[in-house]
Amino acid sequence: MMCITKYFNLNRTLLLTIGLWPYQQSKLDRLRFIFFLGILITATLFQFTTFFSSKCTANFIVKVLSNALIFIIFVIHYTFFAINIETVKDLLTQLQYVYDEIKDECENAIVEKYNSNAKLYTKTLTAVSICGAFALIIAQLWSNIIDVILPINISQPHRLPIMTEYFVDQERYYILIFLHLNAAFCIGVAGMLSIGTLFIAYLEHICGLFKISSYRIKRAMRVNVLQNINPKNDVLIIEEIRCAVVIHRQAMKLSKALASKFQAMLFCLIATGVISLSLNLFQLFQIATNGDNVDEILILFVLVFISILYMFCANYLGQNLTNHNNYVFVSVYNVQxxxxxxxxxxxxxxxLQKNSQEFTISVCGLFIASLEGFATLVKTSVSYFTVIYSVQ
Known part of the structure; x- marks a missing residue:
């Protein structure tokens, strides 16, 4: 019997840091979740309070929303996952039941291969996230670092990278506000990383189930059995094909269940992500064109990179599932x-007739996760960016 949690040990460590590991929900974890969520929500709200104290021009609204929407994405991730934490536990339990039926050594090797892929993705995205967060913090402190290296006699006011209104003297409480905003950003990145890599690992294991289905079909139709046809071999072939169909149906069921339970979250992320990417592209282009606040270019570039990377990873997972499902039927075509x-x-x-309808992961029946879907999201974001730029 396989223990499913051993395949998600890296994801377990990441989710424990934000209090969202499904199999361990102590009082401390709940307090940690409430504390982190409070930091995220307050950091988001204090960006919208700027509308009460400043003149709301078009450029001002764009600047506030371009940053605030990133934090809204963080909140969406955090809250929706917490609401569906029992669903996640149930999905992992169902995957455990599937693995309990696997006895073949070659099938176990397939599981280990896809588990290694999932861990590689988790480690890579963790490194990218840490580097991205570190780069953003350095970009915010760059002017202070320059002042230490090349000191000047003129004192410069502290300037926050994000427009906020805390209704206090921001110059006096600059350090506390700076720590609050960056703590919220790091918590948000940690949440996206932890939840995203868990979904990646889960879907990689689903791809492994599709691969096992292909392996079972090839094993059922092996040449030495087909060349020695007798009633006993007929029953053996039919039984092995049945096992291949069963695990194929289980793989489709598990992937569809994940998409259906989180389709509300995915729909909100798609809408918010497209708008956020459009506004950040506009901000990036505007600063690069005018040459103002050049130190903000790195911040905006990192935000744009994170948005595009997240869109690509999400759609690549959907495309990968479709490809693995198609490979099952390619195996059926190629056997003798x-x-x-x-x-x-x-x-x-x-x-073969079942292959007439392509297996895809859709969101509310409006969007299909695929590489074509990724191109559509980027194209839509660029289109909105050009509209905003043309009407400024």
Whole structure:
């Protein structure tokens, strides 16, 4: 019997840091979650309070929303996952039941291979996230670092990278406000990283189930069995094809269940992400064109990079599932079905007919996760950016 949690040990460590590991919800974890969520929500609200104290011009609204929407994305991730934490536990438990039925050594090797892929993705994205967060903090402190290296006699006021209104003297309480905003950003990045890598690992294991289904079909139709047709081998072939179909259906069921439970979150992320990317592209282009506040270019560039990377990873996962499902039917096409008994050929024909409808992961029936979907999101964001730029 396989213990499913051992395959998600890295994800467990990441989720424990933000209090959202499904199998361990102590009072301390709940307090940590409430504390972190409070920091995220307050950091978001104090950006919108600037509308009460400043004149709301078009450029001002764009500047506030371009940063605030990033924090809204953080809050969406954090809250929706917490609401569905029991659903996540149930999905992992169902995957455990599937793995309990796997006895073949080759199938176990397939599971280990896809588990290694999931860990590689987790480690890579963790390194990228840490570097991105570190780069943003350095960009905010760059002017202070320059002042230490090349001191000047003129004192310069502290300037926050994000427009906020705390209704206090921001010059006096600059350090506290700076720590609050950066703590919220780091918590948000940690939440996106932890939740995103858990989904990546889960879907990688689903891809492994599709691969096992392909392996079972090839094993059922191996040449040495087909060349020695007898009633016993007929039953063996049919039973192994049945096992391949069962695990294939389980893989589709688990992936569809994940998409259906989190489709509200995914829909909100798509809408907010496209608008955020458009506004950040506009801000980046405007600063690069006018040459104002050049130190903000790195901050905006990192935010744009994070948005595009997240869109790509999410859509790549959907495309990867579709490709693995298609590979199952490619395996059916390539086996020597013509050597099989007539009853087996009829089963093969039925399997081929199932391939007439492509398996995809859709969000509310409006968006399909694929590389084409990624291109659509980026194209839509660029289109909105050009509209905003043309009407400024």
């Amino acid at each position: 079905w013509y050597l099989a008994p007539l009853c087996v050929q009829k089963i093969i024909l039925f399997l």
